[in-house]
Amino acid sequence: MTYADPRDANYLASANKPLAGELSSDYTALGAQLERRGIKIDDITKAVANFKVAVPSWGVGTGGTRFGRFPGVGEPRNIFEKLEDCAVINKLTGATPTVSLHIPWDKTDDYAALREHGAALGLGFDAMNSNTFQDQAGQSLSYKYGSLTHTDAATRAQAVSHNIDCINAGRKLGSKALTVWIGDGANFPGQSHLGRAFERYLESMTSIYKALPEDWRMFIEHKMYEPAFYATVIQDWGSSLMAAQTLGPKAYCLVDLGHHAPNVNIEMIVSRLVHAQRLGGFHFNDSKYGDDDLDAGSIEPFRLFLVFNELVEAELARAPNFRPAHMLDQSHNVTDPIESLMTSAIELQRAYAQALIVERTRLHEFRIGNDVLMAAQTLKRGFTTDVSPILARRECVKARRSIRSRRIAPAAIGRNAGKIGRANKASVVESYKNGVRPQLLAKGVRPHRAPLGIERTHAEV
Ligand code: RM4
Ligand code: MN
Ligand code: MN
Numbered sequence: 001m002t003y004a005d006p007r008d009a010n011y012l013a014s015a016n017k018p019l020a021g022e023l024s025s026d027y028t029a030l031g032a033q034l035e036r037r038g039i040k041i042d043d044i045t046k047a048v049a050n051f052k053v054a055v056p057s058w059g060v061g062t063g064g065t066r067f068g069r070f071p072g073v074g075e076p077r078n079i080f081e082k083l084e085d086c087a088v089i090n091k092l093t094g095a096t097p098t099v100s101l102h103i104p105w106d107k108t109d110d111y112a113a114l115r116e117h118g119a120a121l122g123l124g125f126d127a128m129n130s131n132t133f134q135d136q137a138g139q140s141l142s143y144k145y146g147s148l149t150h151t152d153a154a155t156r157a158q159a160v161s162h163n164i165d166c167i168n169a170g171r172k173l174g175s176k177a178l179t180v181w182i183g184d185g186a187n188f189p190g191q192s193h194l195g196r197a198f199e200r201y202l203e204s205m206t207s208i209y210k211a212l213p214e215d216w217r218m219f220i221e222h223k224m225y226e227p228a229f230y231a232t233v234i235q236d237w238g239s240s241l242m243a244a245q246t247l248g249p250k251a252y253c254l255v256d257l258g259h260h261a262p263n264v265n266i267e268m269i270v271s272r273l274v275h276a277q278r279l280g281g282f283h284f285n286d287s288k289y290g291d292d293d294l295d296a297g298s299i300e301p302f303r304l305f306l307v308f309n310e311l312v313e314a315e316l317a318r319a320p321n322f323r324p325a326h327m328l329d330q331s332h333n334v335t336d337p338i339e340s341l342m343t344s345a346i347e348l349q350r351a352y353a354q355a356l357i358v359e360r361t362r363l364h365e366f367r368i369g370n371d372v373l374m375a376a377q378t379l380k381r382g383f384t385t386d387v388s389p390i391l392a393r394r395e396c397v398k399a400r401r402s403i404r405s406r407r408i409a410p411a412a413i414g415r416n417a418g419k420i421g422r423a424n425k426a427s428v429v430e431s432y433k434n435g436v437r438p439q440l441l442a443k444g445v446r447p448h449r450a451p452l453g454i455e456r457t458h459a460e461v
Contacts, residue, residue, distance in 0.1 A: 027390070058105060087122060092342055097124060127325060130178065284304075286300060293331035305383045346391055
């Protein structure tokens, strides 16, 4: 059997073609179903097409655990190459036009060049992430016993100045936010004074806050445990909210879905933060046990839907100061990062679509009337409706808007996405122009790259 070469510019269009008829009848059928619920399918499709999520630069390299790492072929070696992979994800999904960087993992001497590289690939820069949970090469003081909350003032100052460096790098890139997550805490009762550690945190964060440009936001990310296993300084949304409220109006809380105790009601936390006008954004991922960083929607899609349900409620209520940043934060140990990140972006759009099609007025009436089961059923109907035709069609909506971008329906993505991703499109087109047929897939299509140097093994952080 002969397979088409996925690097051919016409490959996606031709793979989509035979599916167009099926998609059209599925879309019409779903449209009729939603019409009966008083919902216009095209409105939902448009809203979903506008949903964007930032890709974490650290997500495009193969992740690992403290037990090992199994790198894939052609891993990006530096931030410039990482952006190329991120651009592929955006090209294929149309949902990820920005990248969130992690410093110093993504440090470079030339941020202007990086910004240009991003622009040439159609990418902008989302929140900058600082890192004081690891010691950096050449750093004079160690973070072994803490960073922003360290008992030693000089170590705290070093951590503060790293965060300010991140802000300065972000300014050059056009970023508008700094995300601060620290691993500080205690592994043993007695190791640290719980109250004073929090006070030191507030003092350090105040210095960072003062360095924020006017139009920037600061995202405070809490996490229950790891690497501090007894008590983490910013372990929950309560500590995060107190810190945000102490710091000022530019400080917001960031919810990473994997950073809570099992069974915690995350959608309730979202609702509370909306109420407090301090919901800054998300690190989307999924988990079974802890900070697993599995692909969004892969374990508990219903919970993801419930989180989106709160977001839709806030959107409809025009909640003040509601402008949550969407970011993924995943670690891919056994899958192709490009495929995983694409799938996750699409799963977020699915959850959003499901939340958008909930019959709100009915739901409201059942709630008011205390019709418990009908309220539960009404909400769940959004989740159990298969919105796949909307997800497939949203790409077509954009394709019509921008023919040059040659976007594709996810229907055609399937298992070839990684291969297509790895084919550096520009050079493929070049070689076709020059009449040179590129090498075929045998060795994998991603341009050969040397093994990575230092990379995150996620279990360490
Ligand atoms: C942490 C947290 C942060 C991420 C690091 C790598 O657990 O989720 O957001 O920057 O991992
Ligand atoms: Mn995170
Ligand atoms: Mn995490």
